[in-house]
Structure formats: structure tokens, C-alpha cells
Amino acid sequence: MLSCKEVTRLLSESQDRELTLFEGLQLRMHLAMCKGCANFDRQMKFLRKASRQYAASVSRADRNDRSD
Amino acid sequence: MQRGGNAVTEGQDGVIMDDGLLRALRPGMIRFARLQLRDDELAEDVVQDALMAAMAGAKGFAGRAAFNTWVLAILRNKIADAIRLRSRSINISALAPEEEGLDQAFEALFKPNAHWSPQSRPRDWGDPEDSLQRDQFWIVFEACLKHLPENTSRIFMMREFLEFDTSEICKELAISSGNCHVILHRARNALRGCLEQSWFDKGEQTC
Structure with a gap:
């Protein structure tokens, strides 16, 4: 069984590469049982969403009016 | 307008x-x-x-x-x-003390058996999408990014802002894909911790 530390590594890597079938299976089993890692999973997804939104917002002048 | x-x-x-x-x-x-x-x-x-x-x-x-x-x-x-x-003029693979510090902070979140220690188990952030509408959130987000060590932050932003594949990042910066994944993991953990501490823990708790 995966440790939480390994799960954080796989969750990060899942944003950068396709996990193997076995990795995915182990991950899902762990996430179903571990609330901390399930939260971590959602937080990683949020981080990606926030980053993409941040990058896209550079071209929106309404945020650019904000002073530094 | x-x-x-x-x-x-x-x-x-x-x-x-x-x-x-x-x-x-x-x-x-x-x-x-x-x-x-x-x-x-x-x-x-x-x-x-x-x-x-x-x-x-x-x-x-x-x-x-x-x-x-x-x-x-x-x-x-x-x-x-x-x-x-x-x-071409910087060595990305070299581990700066700042990066070692982040790794130590990460290790400290776990018990010896590599599971979360109770006080550092990731919390429920509630409905984090609401934060994306708040100007104040983006100020914290930028501050957390600025807080990352230079190389860590650069690789994270190449991946998330410029949307390079990790294979492109490895090639451009001449680092192994393993190292690339380690650096991205480090960056994401640091940002997660920073946002939790500076934003989500400061707001209303939704436990």
C-alpha cells in the first residue's frame, strides 16, 4: 500500500504524465480511504486551475489596473 | 474599459x-x-x-x-x-539551501511511516473556487510564487503558465525528467503550504 508521501508524489506527477494503470489503481484505493490525501488531491487540482486562470488573466485589463 | x-x-x-x-x-x-x-x-x-x-x-x-x-x-x-x-548560464540541477529547506519542511509533515502527522494532514479548503473571484487571493497567490526559490519557481511557471510539457522543460533546461518531477512536486507542495497558511487558514474555517 502506498504511503501518503508517495501519494503526494503521484498526484503531482499525474499533472505532468499519464500514470500507469497500476499506479492509478493504487492511487484510487488510497484516496478512497485517506481524507488527508483526498484533500491534497483537490488542492493540487485547485492549484492548476488557479495557475491557468492567473496566466490567462494577464491579458485582462481589469486586473491590470490594480496597483502593485 | x-x-x-x-x-x-x-x-x-x-x-x-x-x-x-x-x-x-x-x-x-x-x-x-x-x-x-x-x-x-x-x-x-x-x-x-x-x-x-x-x-x-x-x-x-x-x-x-x-x-x-x-x-x-x-x-x-x-x-x-x-x-x-x-x-544556458545557470545550473538548475544544483540544490540551493532554499530548496533543501523546502524539502525538510515537506518531510516534517509526515510521521516516520510516511503518513501524514495529525497536525499537518491537508485540510478541507471548502469551496476554494470562490477565492478565484477575490482580488486579495491573487495578491497572496503572487506573494507565494515570489516566495519560491528561483529555479523551483521558474520550472513551475514554465509548466503552469507557459504550458510546456515536462519533456520540453527537461530538454530546454537540460535536466532529467525525474529531476523535473521532483522540482514540480517541491513547487506544488510549497505553494499548497503557502496558500493554506496565508489564505485558507486565515479565512473562515469550514471544517
């Missing part, structure tokens, strides 16, 4: 462009470039380049949104070029 009173520029194809449009974009572009390059002068140059390219190539854009997206794409390419040039 800024309108009126601005000089107009005749694009090469006779497209009338509003200078104010580009002026309005500039501050955000500068901030974005500074964050990634950590060099104010270089950031100014890169933005200037991007704006010149945008002016020169402006061809009948169907509306402001399409034009803005296009300017941003130019800026991303210019930033990527600047990073490529610079990466």
Missing part, C-alpha cells in the same frame, strides 16, 4: 488600433514577466518586444478579447525565449 482620447495607430494592413488597448495591457504583462524572469530590466525588454510584435502584426482581430489572447501568446513565447537563453 479605457476608451477615447487615445492616439490611434494605423497597423500595416490598415487596421486601426487603439494605443490605449496596449497601454492597458502593459502593467499586467510586466508583472507576469517579472514574476517569471525575476529581472526587472529583462522583463521590461521582453514586454516591449512583445508589444512591438503585437503592433506590427495586428491584423483585423475580431474584438478585443481575441486580440488580448494573441498578445498574451506572443508574451509567453518571448518569456520562453528569454528563459531558454538564460538557462
Whole structure:
């Protein structure tokens, strides 16, 4: 069984590469049982969403009016 | 929306462009470039380049949104070029003390059996999407990014802002894919911790 530390590594890597079938299976089993890692999973997804939104917002002048 | 009173520029194809449009974009572009390059002068140059390219190539854009997206794409390419040039003179693989510090902080979240220690188990952030609508959140987000060690932050932003594949990042910066994954994991953990501490723990608890 995966440790939480390994799960954080796989969750990060899942944003950068396709996990193997076995990795995915182990991950899902762990996430179903571990609330901390399930939260971590959602937080990683949020981080990606926030980053993409941040990058896209550079071209929106309404945020650019904000002073530094 | 800024309108009126601005000089107009005749694009090469006779497209009338509003200078104010580009002026309005500039501050955000500068901030974005500074964050990634950590060099104010270089950031100014890169933005200037991007704006010149945008002016020169402006061809009948169907509306402001399409034009803005296009300017941003130019800026991303210019930033990527600047990073490529610079990466030849830095050693990304070397671990700086700051990075070691982040790794130690990460290890400290776990018990010896590599499961979360009770006090550092990731909490429920409730409905974090709500934060994306708040100006204050983005200030914290930027501060957390600025807080990352330089190389860690650069690779994270190449991946998340410029949307390079990890294989491209490895190639550009001459690092192994394993190292790339380690650096991205480090960056994401650090940002997660920073946002939790500086934003989500400060707001209303939704346990």
C-alpha cells in the first residue's frame, strides 16, 4: 500500500504524465480511504486551475489596473 | 474599459488600433514577466518586444478579447525565449539551501511511516473556487510564487503558465525528467503550504 508521501508524489506527477494503470489503481484505493490525501488531491487540482486562470488573466485589463 | 482620447495607430494592413488597448495591457504583462524572469530590466525588454510584435502584426482581430489572447501568446513565447537563453548560464540541477529547506519542511509533515502527522494532514479548503473571484487571493497567490526559490519557481511557471510539457522543460533546461518531477512536486507542495497558511487558514474555517 502506498504511503501518503508517495501519494503526494503521484498526484503531482499525474499533472505532468499519464500514470500507469497500476499506479492509478493504487492511487484510487488510497484516496478512497485517506481524507488527508483526498484533500491534497483537490488542492493540487485547485492549484492548476488557479495557475491557468492567473496566466490567462494577464491579458485582462481589469486586473491590470490594480496597483502593485 | 479605457476608451477615447487615445492616439490611434494605423497597423500595416490598415487596421486601426487603439494605443490605449496596449497601454492597458502593459502593467499586467510586466508583472507576469517579472514574476517569471525575476529581472526587472529583462522583463521590461521582453514586454516591449512583445508589444512591438503585437503592433506590427495586428491584423483585423475580431474584438478585443481575441486580440488580448494573441498578445498574451506572443508574451509567453518571448518569456520562453528569454528563459531558454538564460538557462544556458545557470545550473538548475544544483540544490540551493532554499530548496533543501523546502524539502525538510515537506518531510516534517509526515510521521516516520510516511503518513501524514495529525497536525499537518491537508485540510478541507471548502469551496476554494470562490477565492478565484477575490482580488486579495491573487495578491497572496503572487506573494507565494515570489516566495519560491528561483529555479523551483521558474520550472513551475514554465509548466503552469507557459504550458510546456515536462519533456520540453527537461530538454530546454537540460535536466532529467525525474529531476523535473521532483522540482514540480517541491513547487506544488510549497505553494499548497503557502496558500493554506496565508489564505485558507486565515479565512473562515469550514471544517
